[in-house]
Amino acid sequence: MLQIADLHVRYATAEAVRGVDLTATPGRVTLVLGANGAGKTSTLRAAAGLVPAHRGTVVLDGNDVTGHPPHAVVRAGMVLVPEGRRVFAPLTVEENLVLGGYTVPKARSRELMERVFALFPILRERRRGPAGLLSGGEQQMLAFGRALMAQPRVVLLDEPSMGLAPAMVASVLGAVREMADSGLAVLLVEQNAEAGLAVADEVVAMARGEVVFRGAADLARSHASVLRVFLGEAALANKL
Numbered sequence: 001m002l003q004i005a006d007l008h009v010r011y012a013t014a015e016a017v018r019g020v021d022l023t024a025t026p027g028r029v030t031l032v033l034g035a036n037g038a039g040k041t042s043t044l045r046a047a048a049g050l051v052p053a054h055r056g057t058v059v060l061d062g063n064d065v066t067g068h069p070p071h072a073v074v075r076a077g078m079v080l081v082p083e084g085r086r087v088f089a090p091l092t093v094e095e096n097l098v099l100g101g102y103t104v105p106k107a108r109s110r111e112l113m114e115r116v117f118a119l120f121p122i123l124r125e126r127r128r129g130p131a132g133l134l135s136g137g138e139q140q141m142l143a144f145g146r147a148l149m150a151q152p153r154v155v156l157l158d159e160p161s162m163g164l165a166p167a168m169v170a171s172v173l174g175a176v177r178e179m180a181d182s183g184l185a186v187l188l189v190e191q192n193a194e195a196g197l198a199v200a201d202e203v204v205a206m207a208r209g210e211v212v213f214r215g216a217a218d219l220a221r222s223h224a225s226v227l228r229v230f231l232g233e234a235a236l237a238n239k240l
């Protein structure tokens with residue numbers, strides 16, 4: 001379980017995150033919505049140790065990992081899948097997965113790869129081919145699979161549907177749902193509110209570095225107008 005409390009992130013020119021509280025629990029997808037620049041990526045990057053938390057705490061299953069370097073956060077059980085699915089194009093699918101499992105013993109890594117293949121059968125089919133030849137959606141699955149190779153209990157996903165064709169968006173978000181159903185705690189940042197809400201349990205909306213709304217996803221689904229008010233002009237950008 002991930003507990004982010006009173007998180008503040010400051011850059012030289014601005015305070016991007018101002019007192020954010022967020023929780024991700026096993027088996028559940030917590031969706032984070034918000035306009036461009038709302039502070040979503042900064043929140044995930046601070047949780048993963050990629051940018052310093054100016055204030056606040058990041059607690060993973062009771063262990064305070066605030067300010068720990070990224071590799072220590074990975075070892076503690078939390079992995080960030082960044083925006084833009086950066087797979088290693090010339091390497092094979094299998095080689096990409098092996099790289100993701102660098103923190104676990106080799107025998108365990110083989111077991112984990114089997115689990116990734118069970119979750120994403122297309123990766124098994126393509127395992128000996130270069131990752132660069134996968135479609136955008138398949139590359140996103142590989143980015144998920146690579147994250148799962150580190151044996152996380154919490155995954156942070158930054159806009160996995162970005163730039164994908166509509167049919168691919170549904171299958172990538174279906175994969176997000178399956179990751180949660182397998183017991184992971186998932187924190188999902190999405191600009192596509194409709195697609196994100198379809199797989200989410202909880203929803204949090206951010207604006208200007210703060211949380212402005214939180215509630216159950218089914219409530220947000222049936223009362224989209226409420227969420228629209230909180231998202232303001234971001235509602236349109238979020239396709240709500």
Ligand SMILES: Nc1ncnc2c1ncn2[C@@H]1O[C@H](COP(=O)(O)OP(=O)(O)OP(=O)(O)O)[C@@H](O)[C@H]1O
Nearest residue numbers: 011012013016034035036037038039040041042043
């Ligand atoms: N490395 C940085 N240095 C300075 N300012 C930054 C840096 N990264 C982000 N910012 C600023 O912090 C604010 C929050 O950015 P962030 O990337 O967290 O937003 P976001 O919600 O992820 O937006 P998007 O939907 O566009 O991805 C923005 O005003 C952005 O310009």
Ligand SMILES: [Mg+2]
Nearest residue numbers: 040041042083
């Ligand atoms: Mg972002």
